[in-house]
Amino acid sequence: MKFYEESDLPIYIQVAEWLENEILRGQFEPDDKIYSQYQLADLFTINPATAGKGLTILFDHDILYKKRGLGMFVTPHARSVILSKRKNEKLTLLVNGIVDEAERLEVPFDELIDMLKSAKMKTQGRDKND
Amino acid sequence: MNVIAVFALILIVTMNVAIRIMKNKNSSRNAIFKLNSTSTKWLLIGYVAILGVFTIVAACISPKDPSYEKVAAEKIEQFVDFYPTLSQGNEEEVPAHLVEGKWSKKLVSNTFKIVNDNSYSLPLTLFVERVENTDGIMEASLYKGLDIINDYEVRDYMEDIELEWTDDKLTIKEKKNPPISLSFFHYDYLFKQLKEERANTLKHMSSHGPALYIKVPKSVALDIDENTVYVIVES
C-alpha cells in the first residue's frame, strides 16, 4: 500500500480517511475491532505513532471507541458520523471551490445548476449499467 | 651481566619497531598471513603440541650418564698449582698425590738429548735444573695437571703424554688422540636466579697443564732440539 506522496495532507490524516473509507465500504461492521496502530504501520510502512494519530482522530470524532487493553472498535453510529462529517467538511470545501471558479469564469448561476444536473445524469447512467 | 645487555638491546629494537608500526593507523593489527581465526588457533595448538613432543624427546634422549661429571670439590681443593714452586726449584713442596711418576737413570754417555716428537706444542711443561751431583744420575718426575671447564673435568692430561726413555735420550712421543669438542647448554640467567650460584659460574676455564721436572747433572751436555720450549730452573 503506497501513499499518494505528493498529496498535501499529512500521512496521519490520509490514514484516517482510508479507515473511514474502509468503514463506509462495510469492511468494518459496528463493534468490530479495527486495525491496531502496529498493523496500520506494517500495512503502510509508516511509524506506528503516526498511525496512532490517525486512530485518535477517528476516536475524537466518535467513530471509534476504546476497550482497555483490547484496542479500538467501530462505534454503532460510525457510518452516519462519517457521512455527515464528510458532507459538511469535504463537500462544502469542494462546493465553495466550484462557486469561486464559476465566478472567475463569469458562468451564470443557472448554467452552473445545469452542469450539476448533467453530471448527476452521467453518474446515474454509470450506476445503472454497473 | 649479559642479561641486562640483552634486555637493553631488546628494548631498543622493539621500541622503534613498535613506534614505526603505531604510526600507520590501522595496519597495526592486520594479520601477517591471511589465516582466519580458527586456522590460527589450530596453528598455535599444533605449535604447542610439537613443542610438547620435543620436550618429551629431549627428556628421553638426554644422556643419563654423561661422560663428564662435575669435578669433585675436594679434588679442586687438594690441587695445588705447582708451577710457581717448580719454577723456583723446590720440587718437594708439591703434594705427593700430584706426582704421576718418577724416574732416575744412570747416564752412560756424557750427553743427554730431549726430542719432541709431537707435531703440536709440547703436551707438558718441561722444567730443567742443572744439578751439581757427581754420581751422573739424572732424576725426572712427572706432575699431573688438572683441566676444568665450567666445573667439569674435561680430560686427563696423562692420556696425551707418552715418554720414551733410552740411555741417553728422552723422546716425548705424539699420541694421536682426537680433538675434544664440547658444547654446554645453560638455561637463561633468569632461570638460574633462584639457585645459590648467583655468580655466573659459566664460561670459565681453569687449566693447569702437566709438568716434567728433570734434574740433569751439570757434567752432562744437554741437547734439546730448538723448537722445544723449556724452563731453566736456577735453584
Place this chain on the structure above:
Amino acid sequence: MSLNEVSLIDVVRKQVHFKWKSYTGIFQSLLILQILGLFISTLGEGSMSEPGYGRSISVQYYSSSILVGMTAMWLFINSMLLTTSAYREDDFTFVSTRWSRLLANFTFIISLALLGTVTSFLSMNVLKVYLFIKNDELILTNSLTFFETISSLVVLLSYLILICAAAYTIGSIIQRNKWVGFGLSMLLIVLGAISVDYEGTPINFLIYFIMFDSSLMLLLFKLSLANGFLFFISWMVSDNQEVRV
C-alpha cells in the same frame, strides 16, 4: 524495552575471549619470532677453544636467552600495539568502557605472557634435541629439579608480565601525548644502556633491586608491586580517552 543488567567481569571475560579470537596477527608473529629465535640460538652463544697441552678442545655455548629475548620482544611490541587506536576502536564497536578495556587488555597481556613463558620454555627443548643430535657431548650445566623449574617459570612469567605492563603503559602514554611517550621511551633506553656499563646509576640500582633477589616470594612481591604501579599509571592516562574522534 527492558535494559539488560550487565556485570563488569562478564564483559571483561567476553572481551578477552574476543581478543583471543580476533587478534590472529599477534599469534602469528609469536610463531615467527620464536622460530627465528630458535634458528639464532642454534648458532650458539659463543665458543672458546683451549690453548696449550696436547689435543685441542673447542667449547661451544648454547643458551636460551635468545629465545626468552625474542619472546620478550614479541610481548613488548604487541603490548604497545594494543593501545593503538585501531585496537581501541575495535573494542568500542562492541561493548566496552575505558575501565573494562583496561582490565581486558591487562588480562589479555598476562595470558600472552603465560603463552610466551610456556612456549619459550618448551622451545628450549627443541634446541636441546637439536644439540643432542648434532654433537654427542652436550653438558647441561644446570639441570633443574621439578620445583626449581616451576619457580623459575614463575619468575620468568612475572618478568614478562612486567615487560608487558611497561610496554602497555608507555603505549598508553604515547596514545595520550605522542611526544611525552617517545621522550619517556628514549629516556628508558638510554638509562637501560647506561646501566649496563656504569654500575652506579639509579636505574641500575632499580634493576638490581628488582631482578637480583634470591627469595622467590620477595621477588614476586616486588614484581607485582611494579605491575600494580604500571597498571595504575595506564589507568590514569587512559581513563578519559576518546574513541573515533
Place this chain on the structure above:
Amino acid sequence: MIECKKLSKKYRSHSALSNLNCTIQENTITGVIGRNGAGKTTFMKLIAGYLKKTSGELHVMEENPFTSLKVSANSIFIDDQMSLPTSLNLKELLNSFARFYPNWNEPLANELMTYFQLPQKAYMQNLSKGMRSTFQAIIGFAARCPLTIYDEPTTGMDAAVRKDFYRALLKDYLAFPRTILLSSHHLEEIENLLENVLIIHDQKAFMHLSVSELKESVVAVKGEKAAVNEFASMHNKLSINESFPGMAMAVVQVNNYIRRENFPHLTFSNLTANEAFIYLTDSREGGIDRVFERSELD
C-alpha cells in the same frame, strides 16, 4: 532515555556542539537531521559514549554514557567507519556480536544475510561499500539493543536495498520496539518512518518535533508582491523572490495555525519535510539561485 542540558563539545580548533538541549523518549524512532558538519555525528558519538562532553549534562538510561557499562551494553553505534577486526569473516563477526549482545537474534541475522545475498565466509575488506553498509545494518537489526544508533546507514546502498532497509527497520521496530536514532541526508525517504525529527543546526537542537508538525510549520505563499510581503511580515519570512514583475513567492515559517480561507488572493502550497528543513536551516539569503544572480551582476 536520552536527556541533554546545555550539552557542548568543543575541540581545540572548533566547537561542534554548544548548549544543546533535548530529550528523546524511549522506544521512539527519531531522525537526526542536520547540514554537513552541523554536529550530528558528534551528538550521536556523545550518546554512544565514544566522545567526552566538554560541558553540560548528558544522561543516557540515567547514566553518563562515557563511563557507563550499562549504556555500552544496551546500545550499538552503526556507521560506515565502523571499526571491525580484519581477521574475522562475516560469520565470525556475527558470532562476536552475538556473544556481546544478550538480545541478539541469530535466526533473524541469518535470514537477512541470505536475503541480501551476503556470503557468510566473506571478509569485510573485500565487500563493496553498499554490501558493507547492508551488513552493518543487519548487525543493527539483529543486536536488538534498547538504543540503536544509525549514522547515515544507507551510504552506498542502491535504491532497492535502501527501500528494503527502511522496510526492515520498521518491521524490526514493530517486532521489537526500541529507541532508534537515525541520521540521514535523505529525509524525504525516511520521513514516514520517523516519529519525530531532531534538527541540529549551528550546534544547537534547532527543532525537535514530529514530521507532520515540521511540514505544517512552513508554507509557501504566491501572489501579488504587496499581499505576500504583508503576509510574510506577520510571520517569520525565510526567503522571498519575485518570480515575474508584480508577483512574488515567499517561504514563511508560521508561528500559529493560519486559516487559509481568509487570505483569498494568496495561493498556499505545502512543502515536503526535506524542503521545510532546507529553508528553515538555510541561513544564506535567497538560496543558491541568488548566488548565480550575484555572479552574473559583477
